[in-house]
Amino acid sequence: MDQIQNPKSKIPNERISLREIFLTFLVIGATSFGGGVVAYLRAALVTKKGWLDDEGFLAALEISQALPGLNATNMSVIVGDRLRGLPGAAAGFLGMTLPGALIVFTLGFFYAAHSGDPLINSALKGVGAASVGLLLAVTLQIGHKQLEERLDVALVALTLLLVSFLHVPLLYVLLTVGPLAVFLYRPRPPSKQPPADLPAPSSKLP
Amino acid sequence: MKELHLLGVFALLSILAIGGGTAVLPEMKSLTVGTEQWLTDAQFRDIYAIGQLAPGPNMLMVIVIGYHVAGLSGALIAFAAFFLPACAIAIATSRVWDHFEGSPWRLAIQRGMAPIVIGLMLAGTLAIARTAIVGEKSQICLAFAAVVFIAIYFGKKINPAILILAAGVAGCLLLQ
Numbered sequence: 001m002d003q004i005q006n007p008k009s010k011i012p013n014e015r016i017s018l019r020e021i022f023l024t025f026l027v028i029g030a031t032s033f034g035g036g037v038v039a040y041l042r043a044a045l046v047t048k049k050g051w052l053d054d055e056g057f058l059a060a061l062e063i064s065q066a067l068p069g070l071n072a073t074n075m076s077v078i079v080g081d082r083l084r085g086l087p088g089a090a091a092g093f094l095g096m097t098l099p100g101a102l103i104v105f106t107l108g109f110f111y112a113a114h115s116g117d118p119l120i121n122s123a124l125k126g127v128g129a130a131s132v133g134l135l136l137a138v139t140l141q142i143g144h145k146q147l148e149e150r151l152d153v154a155l156v157a158l159t160l161l162l163v164s165f166l167h168v169p170l171l172y173v174l175l176t177v178g179p180l181a182v183f184l185y186r187p188r189p190p191s192k193q194p195p196a197d198l199p200a201p202s203s204k205l206p
Numbered sequence: 207m208k209e210l211h212l213l214g215v216f217a218l219l220s221i222l223a224i225g226g227g228t229a230v231l232p233e234m235k236s237l238t239v240g241t242e243q244w245l246t247d248a249q250f251r252d253i254y255a256i257g258q259l260a261p262g263p264n265m266l267m268v269i270v271i272g273y274h275v276a277g278l279s280g281a282l283i284a285f286a287a288f289f290l291p292a293c294a295i296a297i298a299t300s301r302v303w304d305h306f307e308g309s310p311w312r313l314a315i316q317r318g319m320a321p322i323v324i325g326l327m328l329a330g331t332l333a334i335a336r337t338a339i340v341g342e343k344s345q346i347c348l349a350f351a352a353v354v355f356i357a358i359y360f361g362k363k364i365n366p367a368i369l370i371l372a373a374g375v376a377g378c379l380l381l382q
Contacts, residue, residue, distance in 0.1 A: 028262075029261060029262040029263075030261050030262070031261055032261055032262060033261050033365065033366055033367035033370070037262075037263070059303070060300070062316065063296065063299055063300050063303050064296065065225070065226075065323070066224075066315065066316055066319060067224065067292065067295055067296050067299055068220060068221050068222060068223045068224050068291075068292045068295060069220065069223055069226070069289070069292025069293060069295065069296055070223070070226050070227050070263045070264070070265055070289075070292070071226055072262060072263040072264075073263050073289055073292065073293055073296075074292065074293065074296040077293045077296050077297050078296055078297065078300040081297045081300060081301070082300070086297070089293070089297055093289070093293060096262060096263065097262060097263060097266070097285075097289065099260075099261060099262055100260040100261050100262025100263060100266045101260075101262070101266050101269055101285065103259070103260040103261070104256060104257060104259075104260040104266040104267065104269050104270060105269050105270070105273065105281060107256045107259060107260065107270075108253070108256055108269060108270030108273050108274070108281075109273070111252065111253075111256055111270065112273065112274065115249075115252075118382055119378055119382070121252070122377045122378050122380075122381040122382040123374040123375070123377045123378045124251070124252040124255040124256065124374070124377070125251070125255075125338070125343075125347065125377050125381045126347075126350060126373040126374050126375070126376050126377015126378070126380070126381055127255035127258055127259065127370055127373050127374045127377065128251040128252070128254060128255040128258075128334065128337065128338035128347075129338045129339060129346075129347035129348070129350035129351050129373065129377070130258075130350050130351065130353075130354045130369060130370055130372075130373030130374075131254065131255065131258045131334060131338070131354075131370065132331060132334050132335045132338050132339060132351040132354075132355075133350065133351035133352060133353065133354030133355035133356075133357075133358065134258075134354050134355070134358055134366050134369070134370070135228055135327070135330065135331040135334060136328075136331050136351070136355050136359075137354070137355045137358035137359040138228075138327075138358070139228070139324060139327040139328055139330075139331055140359060141359065142324065142327070143321075143323075143324035143327070143328075145320075146320055146321045146324045147324070151321075152320070152321040152324075153321075155318075155321035155322060155325065156321045156322075156324050156325040156328065157325070158325065159321070159322050159324075159325025159326055159328075159329065160325045160328050160329050160332075163232050163233075163325070163326060163329035164232060164328075164329040164332045164333070167236065169233065169236075170222045170230065170232070170233040170326075171218075171222060173322075173326075174222065174224060174322075177322055178318070178319065178322060181318030181319065181321065181322055182311075182314050182315050182318035182319070183318075184318060185313075185314045185317040185318040186311075186314050187310030187311060187313070187314055
């Protein structure tokens, strides 16, 4: 298993230890707050460690965002897997989740024991209200591009209507609006792309 | 029995969590508060707030829901069920993803799903707002949300953790 070499990675040849993967993600997991994990990931994985170049980072992020799951954990397993296979993925995942999980569990334990305490309740009310502002800001920062084109706005509004106001189960929303949106953005015949199975050039055109 | 329900609910949420944790919040609330009746609206808000106090992935709140439902084993089951299926899908897809390099459909999927994710994130924001901005002090709560929104959206370099902690302290003073 020491010979695992992922052919599609552009990672330096020297082997990165599981311990280093774990510790790197442990630092990210212990310091990233408030949904801004992408910036922390980029700083650690691209700038500091050089495990990925910008292109590789964006490719991994693209997968993380297109699939179910959180960016933070998806990135930790994808990067861990590319560096060291499944053990690397496990090391990345544990590092990423362990600090927060221990803190959340401790707080949750404390909350269960003092759930009637008015001081704790009012503190959590304040945090809950503040996170609404945080969520909205993060959503609009990510989505400002989507809110410029009419078709996108319509899809955003349709999704919001179905989930928040008509309370349609998420599975049905994804199975109906998803294919509809992909169909609306389907590849058009005039702009034919080169066949997909051509070997990818080492430096993509911008 | 409860453990089995936890496993089912959070594994389903894991697979449905396209667009990340915020996007799945409405469904999580509808399943845990509505269908299963494990939590009240206020407990859901409190547990979400607890999740915000910890670093790392922002849906670690599932641990607290699991603990609330079935103790320590519930916490572990909710954690594993919510994170592992999505991680397995991510690893599997990442290994085959490069084969679709340049496929126009890959682009169409990304392009089409982007607005849906934003719609789901807005729905998630609304789901939390409906539990967090309520009651007789709802106007103060709304002011909290507005201040944080303005600070994060317009002031680029503010650490959200500081605002979240400040809101906890301010909550003790103003929301009792």
